[in-house]
Amino acid sequence: MTSFPSPAVLACTLLMGCSASLNRFTVKKVIPAMMQDADLDMACHFGKTVTSGVGAAMSRRPSQKALILSSGAAGICAELEAREAKLAGQVILANHASLGSAMAAEATDARIRAQRLYARAASRYYSAWLNAVDVYGTECSTMSEDEQALFLFGLIAGDLAVITDAAGGTAVGVPQSTILDVARAAECLDSDTWWGVPDALKASAWATVPGSGPDDIDPWALFETATARGDADGVRIARALQVFTAANAGRSDLVEAGLAAHGAAQSEGADADWLLLDTYAFSVSLFESDQLWIATNGHRTMTFGTTPGASGVGGEDPFGGSDPFGGSDPFGGSDPFGGSDPFAEPNPPQDEAPEGAPGDNQ
Amino acid sequence: MPAFFTGLLLAAASSTAQAQTLCVYDPAGRTGFVFDWMESYKLNAAGQGVTLELKPYTDEETAVNDFTAGKCDGVAATGVRLQKFNRSAYTLEALSGIPNYTMLKSVLNTVQTNARYASMFTSGSYETAGVYPLGAVYAFVRDREINDITDFAGKRIAAMEYDATSLLVVERIGGVAVPVNLSSVSGAFNNGDVAATFVPASAYTPFELWHGLESGGAVVKYPLLQVTMQIVINPTAFPAGFGASSRTFVASQFDVAMQTVNKAEGEIKSSYWSTMEASKVEEFERAMQRLRLELRDKGSYDSDVLRLLRLARCNADSSRWECASPVE
Numbered sequence: 194m195t196s197f198p199s200p201a202v203l204a205c206t207l208l209m210g211c212s213a214s215l216n217r218f219t220v221k222k223v224i225p226a227m228m229q230d231a232d233l234d235m236a237c238h239f240g241k242t243v244t245s246g247v248g249a250a251m252s253r254r255p256s257q258k259a260l261i262l263s264s265g266a267a268g269i270c271a272e273l274e275a276r277e278a279k280l281a282g283q284v285i286l287a288n289h290a291s292l293g294s295a296m297a298a299e300a301t302d303a304r305i306r307a308q309r310l311y312a313r314a315a316s317r318y319y320s321a322w323l324n325a326v327d328v329y330g331t332e333c334s335t336m337s338e339d340e341q342a343l344f345l346f347g348l349i350a351g352d353l354a355v356i357t358d359a360a361g362g363t364a365v366g367v368p369q370s371t372i373l374d375v376a377r378a379a380e381c382l383d384s385d386t387w388w389g390v391p392d393a394l395k396a397s398a399w400a401t402v403p404g405s406g407p408d409d410i411d412p413w414a415l416f417e418t419a420t421a422r423g424d425a426d427g428v429r430i431a432r433a434l435q436v437f438t439a440a441n442a443g444r445s446d447l448v449e450a451g452l453a454a455h456g457a458a459q460s461e462g463a464d465a466d467w468l469l470l471d472t473y474a475f476s477v478s479l480f481e482s483d484q485l486w487i488a489t490n491g492h493r494t495m496t497f498g499t500t501p502g503a504s505g506v507g508g509e510d511p512f513g514g515s516d517p518f519g520g521s522d523p524f525g526g527s528d529p530f531g532g533s534d535p536f537a538e539p540n541p542p543q544d545e546a547p548e549g550a551p552g553d554n555q
Numbered sequence: 556m557p558a559f560f561t562g563l564l565l566a567a568a569s570s571t572a573q574a575q576t577l578c579v580y581d582p583a584g585r586t587g588f589v590f591d592w593m594e595s596y597k598l599n600a601a602g603q604g605v606t607l608e609l610k611p612y613t614d615e616e617t618a619v620n621d622f623t624a625g626k627c628d629g630v631a632a633t634g635v636r637l638q639k640f641n642r643s644a645y646t647l648e649a650l651s652g653i654p655n656y657t658m659l660k661s662v663l664n665t666v667q668t669n670a671r672y673a674s675m676f677t678s679g680s681y682e683t684a685g686v687y688p689l690g691a692v693y694a695f696v697r698d699r700e701i702n703d704i705t706d707f708a709g710k711r712i713a714a715m716e717y718d719a720t721s722l723l724v725v726e727r728i729g730g731v732a733v734p735v736n737l738s739s740v741s742g743a744f745n746n747g748d749v750a751a752t753f754v755p756a757s758a759y760t761p762f763e764l765w766h767g768l769e770s771g772g773a774v775v776k777y778p779l780l781q782v783t784m785q786i787v788i789n790p791t792a793f794p795a796g797f798g799a800s801s802r803t804f805v806a807s808q809f810d811v812a813m814q815t816v817n818k819a820e821g822e823i824k825s826s827y828w829s830t831m832e833a834s835k836v837e838e839f840e841r842a843m844q845r846l847r848l849e850l851r852d853k854g855s856y857d858s859d860v861l862r863l864l865r866l867a868r869c870n871a872d873s874s875r876w877e878c879a880s881p882v883e
Contacts, residue, residue: 286598290606297602304598359586363818369583369761402761403582403613404738441584443611488608 216258220339223262228342231468233269233476240266240317257324261343265321265350268314269473272357275310276480278303279360280493283484287491311361318357319367321350322375331374333381344378345387348394349430351375356437372398373405388467389419393431397438413439413447420454423474427464429455433474440481449500452482456498574606575792578627580618580636582737583761585611588815589784592687592808593631596786599804605793615737616717622787629684629788635718637683638855640787643675644683646860650724650850651843653781653864656816659688660809662867667802675860677790682798685786685805690755690816691778695764697750699773703835704728704842713743713752720850721753724779727846755782757819765824773829777839837876844877851883858883 227236244263282303289296325347329336336344352375358367376398379391396415399406406412416435423431432455439447455478463471483493489501577597581587590611597607610627612618615636622630630637638645646652647666653659663686666672676683694701701707708729714721716734725732733749741762744752756774758764768774786805790798831839850856861883869878877883 286601286606290601290604293604294602297598300601301595301598304594356586359583359588359591362591363588363815366818368822370763373763401583401586401613403736404741404762441586441611442613443584 219259219262220337220343223259224339224342224346225466227262227266228467228469229465231463231472233273233469233472236266236469237268237270237273240264240268241270244317257328258343260324261321261328261347261350264317264324265346265353268317268321268350268353268357271310271314271317272353273476275307275314275357275360276476278307278310280480280483280487282307283487284491287487308361308364311357312364313361315354315358315361315365315367318350318354319365319371322347322354322371325350326374329378331378336381341382341387345382345390348375348378348382349390351378352394352397352434369402373402376405384419385422388426388428389422389431390428390434392416392419393423393434397434400438400442413444420451424454424458424461427462428467428471429458429463429474429478430470432458433477436478436481440484448481448485452478452485453498453500456496459497574608575629576608576610576627577629577631577786578610578612578618578621580612580615580630580632582613582615584613588757589631589687589689592784592812595808595811596685596801596804600797600801603794603797603800605797625789628792629786631784631786633689634686634783634785635715635720637785637787640681641676641678641683641785642855643678643857643860644686644785645855646857646864647686648780648783649856649861649864650720650780650846651778651840652847652861654778654868656688656691656813658867658871659781660813662864663688663809664806666863667806670799673799675857676798676802680789680791681787682790683785684788684798684801686802687784687805687812688809688816689782689784689812690757690819692753692755692780692782693777694775694779695744695752695754695767695772696775697744697747697767697770697772699771699829701751701773702775702829702831704839707751710750711748713740713749715740720855723850724753724846727849728842753779755816755819756823757816759819760822765827768827772827774823774827775831776828777831777836779843841876844883848882 227239230236240263244260244267282300285296285300285303289299325344329340329344329347351371354365354367355369355371358365376395379394382391384390384392392415395406396412396419399410399415400412416431416438419431420429420435423429432451436448436451436455439445439451455475459475479494479497482497486492486494486501494501577593579590579593581589584590590609593609597609600607612621615632618627618630619632619636621627634645634648647662653662666675667686696702701710707725710730711733712725712730713735714725714732716722716736722732722734730751733743735743735749735752740752740754740758741764743749744764745762745766747767754764759774786801788798788801847856847861851858851861862881865877865881865883869875869881872878
């Protein structure tokens with residue numbers, strides 16, 4: 194596993210270098226190292242640690258590329274905490290209906306906690322997005338592949354800023370039109386190169402804002418091609434966006450299909466160079482799955498990719514509906530025990546029969 | 556009572572607890588502010604022992620149809636969409652019926668919390684279980700010279716295709732109605748297919764309506780009507796008295812809802828706002844009264860609620876032109 198450059202390294206760079214060198218360092222060194230690590234906690238704590246340093250030390254000429262990455266990564270911390278708070282509230286609601294107002298107060302407290310954390314996440318993601326707009330503008334320009342990666346990170350942060358701000362009661366005030374800005378900026382990136390994410394960002398915006406997309410493009414169909422690319426490449430951000438957008442629109446059919454596809458794609462492994470993004474994508478879909486499982490069964494996902502059933506298990510036939518024995522009877526139709534019960538014991542005396550045994554009520 | 560029996564009773568209560576489904580229309584889906592309000596509503600219902608399952612819809616017609624078909628026990632949607640379930644509650648959205656937010660708060664609080672007005676919320680087998688403010692509808696015009704009622708004559712005006720009231724208003728002010736829906740309204744206005752549209756401020760940012768305003772347009776700061784988000788339920792699916800307690804809770808959320816409304820209005824650039832000339836206001840209000848009476852006679856508006864709204868207006872300002880010889 195590749196480790197991140199330590200905050201000390203960045204601090205040294207801050208002290209010794211200039212804004213330009215920090216930007217180069219971010220693009221050339223930090224991004225590759227960070228993206229190869231699947232640990233979301235590491236990434237987010239890295240972002241939290243360095244963001245204020247990057248901003249303050251270079252106040253005359255902020256290292257905006259570094260801020261795209263560090264603010265965005267810091268947003269993950271608050272978002273993960275917010276999700277936990279939200280799920281905790283949902284578990285209370287699902288399992289303690291009989292507690293009445295006490296239960297409602299607990300669930301309300303969990304919701305308020307989640308909202309505050311979502312607002313914190315929104316503030317960080319929005320900062321990452323605004324820095325991306327400052328650095329790269331709103332018109333398409335020629336960028337190296339490394340720069341494109343950072344730009345894409347900024348676009349994803351823009352979408353997340355809107356989503357988390359909405360979940361936080363719009364305390365930050367991220368304009369809803371930001372998702373349309375993101376969709377327009379996504380035109381600057383080749384969707385096939387970037388695992389279908391640019392097309393998925395467009396599809397998400399067009400499916401969410403009525404009338405915002407081209408008349409001849411069905412956003413849900415666009416999602417299909419985008420997710421196929423991402424699943425095949427082992428970076429499943431497009432899949433997570435599809436699941437989230439479908440859940441947002443109440444398209445439970447697409448949510449279930451998307452989760453099943455994400456579950457199936459997980460077995461294919463991830464692109465080692467972009468593990469962080471794929472892990473984040475998994476966390477998004479798992480969060481959607483957890484909400485479904487809690488609403489149905491009162492607890493989080495037991496088996497990712499399966500639809501929660503009322504029985505408390507996946508609700509799916511583990512054998513896929515087919516006869517696991519291929520239709521043949523390995524016992525050839527005969528009783529392998531020759532008609533005798535090898536576990537049988539002599540009948541207990543009548544007065545020692547256990548309670549509830551057959552014939553007990555006679 | 557022995558713990559064993561207590562446990563049995565709780566188990567029985569738990570196994571019979573049935574979640575009620577509330578179909579929630581929000582054009583932004585689960586991330587919209589209406590859905591956020593409904594999350595709070597759900598928690599309040601939980602405190603009363605009612606477990607609500609919220610189902611998001613981005614298409615309002617589908618949400619209402621699913622409610623009608625019995626796929627949900629309640630529906631949250633705009634008053635105009637829900638008018639077929641309750642004319643009285645819909646009449647709170649009457650044209651020029653409530654001229655400001657102070658009066659809106661007073662009216663919504665009074666009718667929702669005072670048992671005297673409970674009957675206006677029940678209609679046939681349906682009950683309106685809450686009315687939230689969504690903000691005033693304003694005229695968004697591409698040419699700020701369009702300012703009073705006579706200026707609309709001959710102009711193409713976008714009107715929601717499902718809203719008979721809007722279509723009638725356009726006809727009566729001499730405009731040419733261009734039926735639109737949520738998917739086409741922004742394109743029609745921003746591309747110049749229409750000269751004006753009537754929408755609340757909350758449409759401004761998501762639909763980027765500044766594109767239609769930036770070449771000399773304006774938002775006329777006169778509340779044409781108050782849009783509301785209403786909850787209609789099938790009362791037989793809920794415990795007795797749920798509707799009344801629900802309305803009390805919703806009334807308590809007025810200020811929370813208005814934060815969203817005020818924020819949306821604050822997002823409109825101050826230079827885009829225009830005001831109707833004071834000398835033209837009465838003429839406009841008289842025209843709106845004529846339309847209210849026409850809609851009352853057609854059966855769209857409820858006469859009792861129109862009278863309540865007139866009383867509210869005249870209590871606030873008894874010198875109004877309509878107060879000396881009231882016709883509502």
